[in-house]
Amino acid sequence: MNTQASTWSELLSGRNAARSVALSGGVALHAINIYIATTILPSVVQDIGGLHLYAWNTTLFVVASILGSALTARLLQRAGPRGAYGVAGGLFLLGSLACSLAPNMPLMLVGRSVQGLGGGLLFALSYSMIQRVFDERLWPRAMALISGMWGIACLIGPAIGGIFAELHVWRAAFGSLIPITLAYLLLTFSVLPRAEAQRPAAGRLPVTQLLLLVAAVLAISLGSLSQAPRWNLAGMGVAAVLMAWLLAKESRSATRLLPKGALHPRSPLFALYGTMALLIIGMTGEIFVPYFLQLLHGQTPLLAGYLAALMAVGWTTAELLSAGWLGAGVRRAIVGGPVCVLIGLVLLAVFSPVAGGGDWTVLGPICLGLTLIGFGIGLGWPHLLTRVLQVAPPEEQEAAASSITTVQLFATALGAAIAGMIANQAGLNAPGGVEGAAQAARWLFGVLSVAPLLAIALAIRSAAIRF
Template sequence: MSSPVSPSLSPSVSTATWSDLFTGTNGWLALALTGGVALHAVNVHIVTTVLPSVVRDIGGLDWYAWSTTLFVVASILGAVLSVRLLGVAGPRDACMAALAVFALGSAICAGAPSIPWMLAGRSVQGLGGGTLAALSYALIRIVFAPALWPRAVALVSGMWGVATLCGPAVGGLFAQAGHWRWAFWTLLPVALLQALLAALKLRPARTQAAAVPARAGIPLAQVVLLMASVMVVAVGGLSSALMVQGAGVAAGLALGAAAIAWDRRASVRLLPSGATRLRSPLGAVYASIALLLIGTTTEIFVPYFLQVLQGLTPLAAGYLTAAMAAGWSVSSLVSSGCTGARAERLQRAGPMLCAAALLALAVLVPAGAGLPASAGMALCGVALAGVGAGVGMGWPHLVTRLLTLAPPGETDTASAAITTVQLYGMAIGAAMAGLVANAAGLTRPGGAAGAQSAALWLFATFALPPAVAILLARRITRRQGIS
């Protein structure tokens, strides 16, 4: 599940009203930025909803998690390249280029005759979508006055909540009608409209006074190592041999560690100083973000489990799955107004709720815990929302803590790294989810028995990363003098 990330906001910046954001030129600019995130977010929920129908039509259940893995890996590259693209092309042309790549990927997915073509399309989609999402947040600082930044961040982040309404509806209706390809085709006219809006409202005259990022270097070696880390884990998961799977995980983690080691001595940094040391407050916060995002990647298998085990329609399964994103969005918006000790308590409670909700899903999804179908589904929805809410309630405060802990002169690096760490957590989580599900019997023996075993092991295993984040949250808040 993708999620909101914030640009570099100073805690001292005063906040303007919502009417200031929606009045005159600001309103059109807000629509131009939110449209990009909305398109990316709706696509995520569309694909989550239609993927069971896709594998029934063109095959590739073994590769189920790869649709998300490759999408997020490509998004990492897109997010990192967005800084250079913005500096070279400017706001308008950068957004239009990202939309063009996203549209190309959507067209490839729509016409995919087999799973390799689908995975190729998802990779192209991820490159464009990751760039588009990162640009939307980066442009907040360029097109708006500082007083509008907090409202603009909340608005852009809220698009994930809107996506929980639109994405499952589009994907579910087309999947139930047996036309899942049209779910991808519908993205093309939306991308065209967004491109027209960007062309009209992000004209150079509107942004020439803003500080467009310089043509900074790209931490290419670190990014390549992170991408290789995810791919090695995913490849290991394709094997049925436990030894090969274990070797894939070990090699993947080693490559991730190599990326951190390289970053420590690189001239162009991916992470700010101190972020690669877990004992530092900054490193603990980044680690918490990655661990919480790993827990949410169980979402990619939920529609399949609900359709196979509970007999839900694609539309119903899609909306129930979207409860996780809805819980994230709502809790993030509600908790963003909390400060001081209350904010610290939310930061500690969030990982606890996330881990507890995942353990509840390990019981509810495989067999409904012996409850009537309606009660079991209602509890599944509550648990899914709990996973998202557990991340969302502490998210604004983790981001704020990062920006206040960033060393002088490295705030921009710290802000950009939020997206990279978030996407890496999602990518490694998706790769691990595919490994766990396949090893637990998703494809062999397959069917209902395989899905039950896979659901139990997947949710139970993925409760561990948020559990580790509980310890980190206590360390982070204790460093601030909160008992």
């Protein structure tokens, strides 16, 4: 491991500057789209219906992103960096067009799935290219820069979504992504090479594991559509069986989603992946925050979008703060992160259900909770990701790079499915309205707080890893 300190100027000057813009721009586009969709979704369901499918907008988007992430290494090898970004951007553009024209929620979900496939490719390409174009000592800052695009997105996405929602033209919000995507494609075409240096051939695609992973997430989502607890439990039961099958297949297969040994409980990678996944699951209640803020706290779509984006602000702030830390600072960041997320979720569980009508004695703690959740994740995030690459054997570097997005996206999809189940079961649709939203908020954030609580023990193990 190269422990030599690095500086931001090294990453953002000369040839590295162009590469940084190209890599971070893909994540920015992906993240801006997420915040646009999150902000305008309450307006979408008012116009075309589908409140019971609210969480599916995130679930299907992320499931498709997982598939895109899994295809990244093969696409890079066959099409080269320039071609891979072209395919990813083209899919993203088609999905945005479909969303802007969708007459009902099922067709909206089709568009979101195509968007997710392209977005997953853009997201994974950025992380896969880091180790190709930057020295190892620049990896933590490159990770922080790319992840920091969520902070940029939280300034732009809610503004685009909120303005169009308040003008009652939410379709134009998706349409605005089309020229942005075209401009980004021109940038990557001019900056990235047509082909990369010769690398080992990408292995076979772990099709069985991917199908099992997708099926497990969809099983929970399908069960959540019913108000009957037996169907919710059935969905969870089917998902548990599928996950057990996936783990068994992954442990004995030569074609894997994760680096070898990652699923062994004593493996350093197991602790790292577990910490990452639990932190992400803890934040997935974010998809309902704009809805709660508008219905329970009287906020406009624009302001609700910006308040919901406080998670991203906290995440970005913490990453920029901690990216240059070494030694004991890294260990404190990794362990302190889940604690911050836990405190933030407790604040949301207590104050979100209180219909305050804009009272800042209620909104203040909500804002603090949202910020703490993001801050807690971002505090140790660049170091968790860097340690995944450092712990993985040299021959597993490709799998390690792609696994970062696979784990993050799977945790997001699983968390969104669970969040949808909790919210629907708690009363989001029945009784619905203010009473249902209050009940859903209380149960949603209360149950999700278990995730960072469990993450603390794994974070302690992750922080103790020595190289």
